[in-house]
Amino acid sequence: QQQVKQSPQSLIVQKGGIPIINCAYENTAFDYFPWYQQFPGKGPALLIAIRPDVSEKKEGRFTISFNKSAKQFSLHIMDSQPGDSATYFCAASAASNTGKLIFGQGTTLQVKP
């Protein structure tokens, strides 16, 4: 119930491609879904976040798509660049659960020049 399942584990795309990372959850009490970007040896940085009342959110080249009925959400990176090569984590939390984040296992993205 508390798990967030993320796929794929790793992803390689060419520059300009659109990598898509998927996450699924079971707990319907989750009401906040952030994505974090992490470079090797650094702490994760918030990339973009969404709540269940919207189906899509865009910030620059990053888009979250949210499907409440399927309990799935995904991250799309438009016009990907080599500098986007990093590990991406989805997460979920419930306001009723003191804001604790449940993280997916992470996706390592490599964007080839």
Place this chain on the structure above:
Amino acid sequence: DGGITQSPKYLFRKEGQNVTLSCEQNLNHDAMYWYRQDPGQGLRLIYYSQIVNDFQKGDIAEGYSVSREKKESFPLTVTSAQKNPTAFYLCASRGGYTDTQYFGPGTRLTVL
């Protein structure tokens, strides 16, 4: 310069020793969190604190201890009871009216 600082960046421990990792924030955030990250895995919650002088166990608290005597500080002690402490440790904080957690740069602990 606001943010979360963690020290040291690298820490080496001999078996049987306790070590303390520092986490300080000047964001005036009430809530603070400690996570552990292992290769190929997501972040797992060790302990969290929503207010000074109060903290709760996360999913993997065994072998760890914390204190929250000041709002700005949330140190984590890795005790000798933690059987596999080699990992990357991340501290985060969250303001009272937001869901967003902000992370520090991490401490990499290696047991020799």
